[in-house]
Amino acid sequence: MRPFAYAAPRTLGQAVEALADGGPGTRVLAGGTTLYDLMKLQIEKPRSVVDISRIxxxxxxxxxxxxxxxxxxxxxxxxxxxxxxxxxxxxxxxxxxxxxxxxxxxxxxxxxxxxQRTRCSYFRGGPAFPCNKREPGSGCSAIDGIDRHHALFGASDACIATYPGxxxxxxxxxxxxxxxxxxxxxxxxxxxxxxxxxxxxxxxxxxxxxxxxxxxxxxxKTAAGRGSTYHKIRDRESYAFALTAAAVGLTVSRRGRIEECRIALGGVATRPWRVPAAEQTLIGARLTEDTARRAGEVAFEGAKVGHHNGFRRELGIRTVTDALLIARTRATR
CATH class of the missing domain: 3.30.465.10 (Uridine Diphospho-n-acetylenolpyruvylglucosamine Reductase; domain 3)
Structure with a gap:
């Protein structure tokens, strides 16, 4: 880790001033659970750090x-x-x-x-692996590399790294x-x-x-909050990053029809990914396993698979399906 200047302001105004005074490359420190890691890896090399944890x-x-x-x-x-x-x-x-x-x-x-920044192993792997996110113009090792955890949506010829949050x-x-x-x-x-x-x-x-x-x-605030879930599938049950995930919220009428539907995908795109077309398939419909599966299929239309991540399309469809069924139970109890 390289030496850096440090400021610990007590007010927002002081924080804004400290950030401006620090100049280019100044970073904000909150919990530090990502920034410190990246500084140790020499990916982040701030000249100044502004610690806002005391505000x-x-x-x-x-x-x-x-x-x-x-x-x-x-x-x-x-x-x-x-x-x-x-x-x-x-x-x-x-x-x-x-x-x-x-x-x-x-x-x-x-x-x-x-x-928080991507967990792409090529981004974090150091100069042996070209990475446009770490060093613009150097190339993307993931495109022709091991792309099992990389994005199905929102990728480009310059980067296929998944948003991790x-x-x-x-x-x-x-x-x-x-x-x-x-x-x-x-x-x-x-x-x-x-x-x-x-x-x-x-x-x-x-x-x-x-x-x-x-x-x-x-x-x-929305009534769909009560009928919601965040369903996350990962390689191990304990605190791993998502292979696929879905945030779902529903409201259901007394007649059992979907009045409001919200679906966002995690672990599969270069940014948080909302799927309004999938939401619309369920408005006015009864939520069954079949209609939930259809919404999942629509959510993953247009997914672009690579060398090793194709299995996550079907996994993602099932993740959305299961999330919708969990949300239905919560919305109708």
């Missing part, structure tokens, strides 16, 4: 109004265990506690979690927004617009400016 207003969790509001510095563990979130939005809670061990959840923040998938399903602040003031970004597909610039992963900080995450 109390970033840790607030509010569930009483018309929306859920999570300060960017709130710990994953605290949000996952919040009684309102657990009861009324199980998909949000499950996406957090299925993402990491208790030790990591006690440190990692919900704002930092949104910006779970929390953002559930937030996307529930139309979350993100408030950010920088030298020019505060602005709000739709969660759907926060992450970027690689295109020709895979080193650009999100739409935040270099001098902006995530302040809070807001989630509109």
């Amino acid at each position: 109390s207003e970033l840790t607030r969790i509010t569930t009483s109004g018309r929306e859920l509001v999570f300060g960017a510095g709130a710990r994953m563990a605290d949000v996952a265990e919040d009684p309102v979130v657990r009861r009324d939005y199980p998909a949000l809670s499950e996406s957090l506690w299925r993402a990491a061990s208790q030790q990591l959840r006690n440190m990692a923040t919900v704002g930092g979690n949104l910006l 779970d929390w953002a998938i559930a937030l996307l399903a529930f139309d979350a927004t993100v408030d950010v602040v920088g030298p020019d003031g505060q602005r709000t970004i739709e969660l759907a617009d926060l992450h970027l597909e690689p295109g020709n610039t895979p080193e650009r992963e999100h739409t935040l400016a270099a001098d902006e900080i995530i302040v809070r995450i807001r989630v509109p």
Whole structure:
């Protein structure tokens, strides 16, 4: 790890100033569970680090109004265990506690979690493996390499790395927004617009400016929260990254017909991936195993498989199917 300057502001205003004063390459430190790893691997080489963990207003969790509001510095563990979130939005809670061990959840923040970087082994493997995300223009080792965990959606000729997070998938399903602040003031970004597909610039992963900080995450309240789940399939049951995942929310009429349907996919795309066409197949229909399977098939239409990841298309269809059936049970109890 290389030497770096360090600042620990106590207010948002001080944090914005410290980020601007640090110059190019300055990084924000929240929980540190990703940044420290990348610094040790010499992937991140910040000249300055701005530690925002001491800013109390970033840790607030509010569930009483018309929306859920999570300060960017709130710990994953605290949000996952919040009684309102657990009861009324199980998909949000499950996406957090299925993402990491208790030790990591006690440190990692919900704002930092949104910006975690890919777990692509070529990205993390060092200079022996060309990687456009790590070194633009060097090439993508994964395209002709072992692509078992790589993206089925949103890839380009420059990068096929999968977005690794779970929390953002559930937030996307529930139309979350993100408030950010920088030298020019505060602005709000739709969660759907926060992450970027690689295109020709895979080193650009999100739409935040270099001098902006995530302040809070807001989630509109909806009845579909109660009928929701985050269903995650992985190589091992304990805290591995997703092979496939689905965040689903449903409302069901008294006659058993789907009134509202939300489906987002995790583990299979270069960014959080919503599938409105699959959602529409179920509106007004009865949810059966067959109609759930059909929605899964529509969700994975257009999936582009590589050398070793083709099995994840069928696995993904089954993941969506099972998630919908779990959500139906919750929506009708």
